Amino acid sequence: MPELTYLQAISDALREEMRADERVFCLGEDIGRFGGAFKVTDGFIEEFGPDRVWDTPLAESAIVGTAVGAAVEGLRPVCEMQFADFISCGFDQLVNVAAKMHYRQGLAVPITVRLPSGGGFSGGPFHSQNPEAWMLQAPGLKVVAPSTPRDAKGLLAAAIQDPNPVVYLEHKHLYRRTKGEVPEGRYELPLGEARIAREGTDLSVIAYGAMVGVALEATEDLDGASVEVLDLRSLVPLDTDAILGSVRKTSKVVILHEATRSCGVGAEVAALIAENAFEDLDGPIVRVTAPDVPIPFSPPLERAVLPQVDNVKEACRELLAY
Amino acid sequence: MSSSPTSGSAVAEVTMPQMGVSVAEGTVVEWKKRVGDWVEADEIVVEISTDKVETEVPSPASGRLAEIVVEVGTTVDVGTVLARIDTTAIPGEPHADEHASPADTGNGHAPPISPVVRRIAEQHGIDLTQVPGTGRRGRVTKKDVMAFVEHQPAEAPLHIESPYREEGPDAAPAGEPLSIMRRQIGEHMVRSLQTAAHCTTVVEADMSRIEEARGRLSYLPFVARAAIAALREFPSLNATLEDDRLTVHDAVHLGIAVSLGEDGLIVPVVRNAHELSHEGLAARIADLAERARARRLSPDEVGGGTFTITNPGRYGALLATPIINQPQVAILDLEAVVRRPVVVGGDSIAIRPMTYLCMSWDHRVLDGALAAQFLSSVRRHLEEWNG
Numbered sequence: 001m002p003e004l005t006y007l008q009a010i011s012d013a014l015r016e017e018m019r020a021d022e023r024v025f026c027l028g029e030d031i032g033r034f035g036g037a038f039k040v041t042d043g044f045i046e047e048f049g050p051d052r053v054w055d056t057p058l059a060e061s062a063i064v065g066t067a068v069g070a071a072v073e074g075l076r077p078v079c080e081m082q083f084a085d086f087i088s089c090g091f092d093q094l095v096n097v098a099a100k101m102h103y104r105q106g107l108a109v110p111i112t113v114r115l116p117s118g119g120g121f122s123g124g125p126f127h128s129q130n131p132e133a134w135m136l137q138a139p140g141l142k143v144v145a146p147s148t149p150r151d152a153k154g155l156l157a158a159a160i161q162d163p164n165p166v167v168y169l170e171h172k173h174l175y176r177r178t179k180g181e182v183p184e185g186r187y188e189l190p191l192g193e194a195r196i197a198r199e200g201t202d203l204s205v206i207a208y209g210a211m212v213g214v215a216l217e218a219t220e221d222l223d224g225a226s227v228e229v230l231d232l233r234s235l236v237p238l239d240t241d242a243i244l245g246s247v248r249k250t251s252k253v254v255i256l257h258e259a260t261r262s263c264g265v266g267a268e269v270a271a272l273i274a275e276n277a278f279e280d281l282d283g284p285i286v287r288v289t290a291p292d293v294p295i296p297f298s299p300p301l302e303r304a305v306l307p308q309v310d311n312v313k314e315a316c317r318e319l320l321a322y
Numbered sequence: 323m324s325s326s327p328t329s330g331s332a333v334a335e336v337t338m339p340q341m342g343v344s345v346a347e348g349t350v351v352e353w354k355k356r357v358g359d360w361v362e363a364d365e366i367v368v369e370i371s372t373d374k375v376e377t378e379v380p381s382p383a384s385g386r387l388a389e390i391v392v393e394v395g396t397t398v399d400v401g402t403v404l405a406r407i408d409t410t411a412i413p414g415e416p417h418a419d420e421h422a423s424p425a426d427t428g429n430g431h432a433p434p435i436s437p438v439v440r441r442i443a444e445q446h447g448i449d450l451t452q453v454p455g456t457g458r459r460g461r462v463t464k465k466d467v468m469a470f471v472e473h474q475p476a477e478a479p480l481h482i483e484s485p486y487r488e489e490g491p492d493a494a495p496a497g498e499p500l501s502i503m504r505r506q507i508g509e510h511m512v513r514s515l516q517t518a519a520h521c522t523t524v525v526e527a528d529m530s531r532i533e534e535a536r537g538r539l540s541y542l543p544f545v546a547r548a549a550i551a552a553l554r555e556f557p558s559l560n561a562t563l564e565d566d567r568l569t570v571h572d573a574v575h576l577g578i579a580v581s582l583g584e585d586g587l588i589v590p591v592v593r594n595a596h597e598l599s600h601e602g603l604a605a606r607i608a609d610l611a612e613r614a615r616a617r618r619l620s621p622d623e624v625g626g627g628t629f630t631i632t633n634p635g636r637y638g639a640l641l642a643t644p645i646i647n648q649p650q651v652a653i654l655d656l657e658a659v660v661r662r663p664v665v666v667g668g669d670s671i672a673i674r675p676m677t678y679l680c681m682s683w684d685h686r687v688l689d690g691a692l693a694a695q696f697l698s699s700v701r702r703h704l705e706e707w708n709g
Contacts, residue, residue, distance in 0.1 A: 202465075251438045251464045282436040282464035322458050 004182040007175040009149035010114075011040050013156035014078060016186050018048055021076065024160055027054035027063055028080030028114075037082045038116060038175055060090030067111045068098045068165075076110050076160055084115035084169065085129045098165040099140030108163040112156070117145075118171040118210055118258055119306055125294035128302075130209075130259035132235055135167045136268065142191055143235040145169040147212035149180040151233055154189030162191060171210040171258075178213065192237035196246070200228030203320055204246040206269055207256040208232040211307065215256050218312035225320050235265055243269060244277050251282035252319050258306055261289040283322040288315045332410040334383035335403045336367055338392075345625050348372035349397040349502060350404065355387045361407060368404055371502050375588065377621045379404070386411035433461035442467050446474070447496050503586040514648045518563075519685035522643040525697040529659050529675040531707040541677070542578070542633050543604035545656050548703035550574050550596050553629060556696045560628045562649040563687055577627030577647055578607050580614040581634070588614045589647055591627040631656060635677065644682045651687040654700070655680040 004012065017024045025048075026041055032055035035042030045053040056063050060081060067077035081087050087094065094113065101109045119128030135143045142164050146152040152170065159166035197212055202225045205215040212231045219227035230246050232239065247253055253273060255266040266287040273285055288307050296302050338348045352369040355361055366378040367387065388408040392398050435443075435450060439462055443450050453470045455462040500508065532544045553560040553574055561570045576595035580588050590610035595603060613619050630647040635657040644655045659677040666672045679700055683693045 251436075279437045279441045282438045322461065322463070 001181040001183055003179050004149050004153075005176050006146075006149045006152050006170070006178040006180075007038065007040060009153040009180075009182045010156055010170055011042070012182065013153040013160075014040070015044070015047070017076075017078075017157055017160045018044075018052060020186055021160075023074065023076045024078065025052040025054070025070075025075060026078045026080065027056050027067060029056055029058055029063075029082045031055060031080050036080060038172065040080070040114075060086050060088075061093050062090075064090035064093035064098065064111070064113065067113075068093060068101065068109055071098075071109045071111045071165075072101070072107050076112075078112045078114060078160060080114045081116065083123075083127045084117035084131055085126050087113070087115055087131060087134075087167075091134075094165070094167075095135075095138035095141070099138045101140075102164070103140060109165045110161075110163050111165045112159045112162075112168055113165070114156075114168045114170060116172050116175075117169045118173050119295045119302060120173045120210075122297050122299050122302060123172075123295070124297040128295035130169070130257070130290075132167075132169055133259060133264045136236060136265065140165065141236060142166040143169070144191060144233060145171070145209040145235060146233060147171075147174070147178075147197075147207075147209055147231050149178060149182045151189060151195070151231075153182050154187050155191065155233065157186060158188040158191050161188060166191070169209060173210045174213075189233075192234045192239055194239035194242035195231045195233055196242070197229040197231045198227070200226040200250065202226045202250060203252040203254065203316055204228045204230055204250045205254045205256055205312065205316065206230045206232065206243060206246070208235065208265070209258065211256045211258055214307065214309055214312055218309045219316055222313060222316055222320070225316070227316060232265075232269075238268070238272070240272060240276070243272060247273050247277045248280045251280055252322070253281075254286045254288060254312070254315050254319060256288045256307060256312060258290060260292045261287060262292050264289060283319050286315050286319050288312055332408060333388065334381070334385060334407040334409050336379060336381060336405040336407065338370065338398055338400050338402045338404055339377075339379060339621060340400045345372050345400060345621070347397050347399050350392050350394050351376060351502070352394060353390060353405075354378075357387055357390055359387045360411070361385060361387055367407075370404075371506070372621055375619055375621050375624050376502075376617065381407060383407055383409045385409035433457065433459040435462065436464070438464050439467050442471065446471050447498070448474075449499065501585065503582075507586050510648065511645050514645050517648060518646050518651075520643070520646065520682050521685050521690065521693070522680055522682045523690060523693040523697055524641060524678050524680045525694070525701050527677055527679055527701040527704045528664065529677055529704060532704055533659075533675045535707055539600070539604050541635075541659055542631070542656060543600045543607060544704065544707065545633075545654070545679075545700070546576060546578070546592075546595065546603050546607070546631055547598075547600040548700045548707075549629070549631060549654055550576065551703045552696050552699035554596065555699050556692060558688060558692065559652045559683070559696055561651045561687065562628060563651055563684065564649045568651075568687060571628040573628070575626050575628045576603075577630035577650070578610065579630065579632035579634075580611045582615060588619070588624060589627065589630055590614050590619055590623050591625065593626070630654070635659065641678055642680055644680070646682055646684055652681055652683040652693070652696075655682070 030037060031041040032045040032053045063079050067079045070077045098109045098111060101107050117130050132143055135141050144155045144159060146155045156168060159168050197216060205219060207215045215229045228246055228250055255269050257265050266289055270285040288311055290305050348370045351371045355367050361367055361381045363384045364380045367381045368379045370377060370379055385407040389406040392404045450462055453462045453466055455466055457463040532541060557570055560574055561568055573594050574596040576592045577589040582588055592606045629650055630653045632644050633656045638658050640657050642655050644653045646653050657678050659675045661673055662676045663671050664674045679697055681693060681697055
């Protein structure tokens with residue numbers, strides 16, 4: 001099995017879906033001639049031509065809106081937001097038009113919206129956000145956030161083939177730092193299934209995206225404690241069975257995400273656990289998240305805002321000792 | 323109270339108090355203060371449970387609680403040092419251990435019991451106070467309770483491969499530990515049976531006079547008054563026997579058994595009962611019984627009895643063989659008063675309110691003739707009652 005970066009795996013999935021299914025096409029800012037801000041679509045315009053790789057104006061509402069129309073007409077568009085932060089400009093088309101189309105008119109909207117998300121590179125408040133919680137409040141959307149190259153490829157393929165609008169969060173920090181074995185050829189991983197990244201019995205860390213790696217590193221050797229790391233992979237649908245199963249096993253939970261705290265995925269998972277596994281808890285449900293502030297440019301300030309390995313270690317130690 | 327400051331020293335000792343002649347030991351139930359706490363003189367430092375009574379022990383002096391010698395649940399002899407108080411300490415200083423463990427907030431609340439621990443404890447019938455806690459502030463964690471479950475002896479497993487059993491009854495339920503009070507009653511009763519040579523003598527008494535005289539009072543104060551009069555005639559029954567030493571008492575300190583329902587039984591003592599009329603006895607008994615049921619008796623009020631009356635008759639029983647309240651030598655049992663045909667005046671039959679007076683006595687101290695004489699005296703005082 002070849003070893004690919006997270007970015008290569010995304011690129012592979014896209015390329016293979018386009019080769020196998022001519023309904024699939026890409027649109028976004030600078031994705032054609034330039035190959036995309038992060039080079040995900042590097043070489044695509046040469047292989048597939050400008051009819052299937054569109055350089056669009058700087059108008060996210062138009063990108064998503066055009067994709068919705070194309071999808072209703074039977075195509076499978078894949079939109080790239082240059083940065084996840086910019087989805088706010090296309091928000092109405094996403095949450096009101098795409099998400100509700102099936103409910104209102106019975107029409108499938110098989111679009112995929114790729115969101116290069118996350119911070120850690122001094123990108124500042126407009127280029128570092130993790131806006132997934134916004135999408136969780138728009139019924140009709142599916143939301144995935146892979147943490148490994150293998151999952152990135154399989155989940156993107158599944159997102160493109162899914163009949164629903166799918167928001168695909170790809171963490172920029174993982175693009176070239178994370179490598180892993182990726183199966184060759186087309187494959188899909190089911191949307192809505194979490195993955196146990198490491199088995200454990202004493203405590204569960206529930207994370208997704210870039211924070212899965214942080215969780216694994218922080219709990220690799222934590223005073224001999226047996227820490228389970230659950231990679232959610234999919235935020236909508238949420239794998240409630242996997243979450244509750246892990247809690248029933250360990251009885252102590254830390255929920256970790258890079259996004260801000262209030263009303264985030266962590267709040268939703270915590271509420272789910274409190275409602276369904278209260279009698280299995282042996283300690284408070286703990287969240288490790290960014291505080292409710294914009295992401296600073298300054299590297300030391302950004303490090304202080306984003307959850308670090310040491311923050312996770314401290315939270316886990318505290319809860320283990322409870 | 324026997325907690326006393328040690329003179330000429332900076333340390334005052336809190337000791338297990340003496341509560342009447344029969345109390346030899348007590349159990350520490352709960353510490354109201356922790357080491358390092360400031361304690362005012364006469365402030366309650368520890369709750370103890372002695373023979374049948376739970377009570378509080380005040381501090382003999384003001385100072386800082388320097389050491390807890392006897393942990394909760396431990397039973398020690400009367401006079402044993404329970405804790406030491408540093409009387410040279412100054413109030414307001416931080417505890418010595420206050421900076422040692424930041425996790426220990428020491429706010430006096432018990433550490434919380436988490437939902438999963440509560441559920442597991444309920445499933446397995448575990449008393450969580452028996453489980454050593456390794457969590458914050460000694461909290462019992464899921465691991466602690468699971469380890470406790472695994473090491474519990476004779477716990478019937480929930481599932482075995484096959485539910486089929488060759489023979490034999492179903493697994494007995496695990497049961498629950500007896501309360502401290504029940505355990506102490508049990509120990510006391512068994513010790514009495516092993517110690518004394520129990521005999522029971524019964525006489526029948528005609529309660530007609532009492533029936534006429536008693537008004538709204540129960541029979542008990544009248545029988546108590548009659549028994550006290552008989553004890554003055556036969557003082558060797560107003561006695562205590564400890565080892566080989568018999569003490570015949572001048573004063574009658576009359577124990578009255580009071581039922582606390584399912585919790586048990588307690589015997590408060592009417593001190594100097596010989597000085598009281600039947601009305602005075604009635605008032606004292608009512609007061610003691612009420613406070614016994616409210617668990618408000620002081621230890622001194624349940625010790626030091628010289629003779630005991632037990633009175634379960636209102637439930638309709640006719641005869642009983644009570645167990646002597648050690649170290650006393652006899653116990654009188656008043657059973658139901660029942661209207662019965664009896665021979666009166668030599669050759670007539672009349673319907674009279676009759677009762678059996680049953681007395682268990684210690685054959686080591688007296689013999690049957692004396693017991694019968696005593697009971698006959700009680701009967702005479704009842705049948706010839708003239709207020």
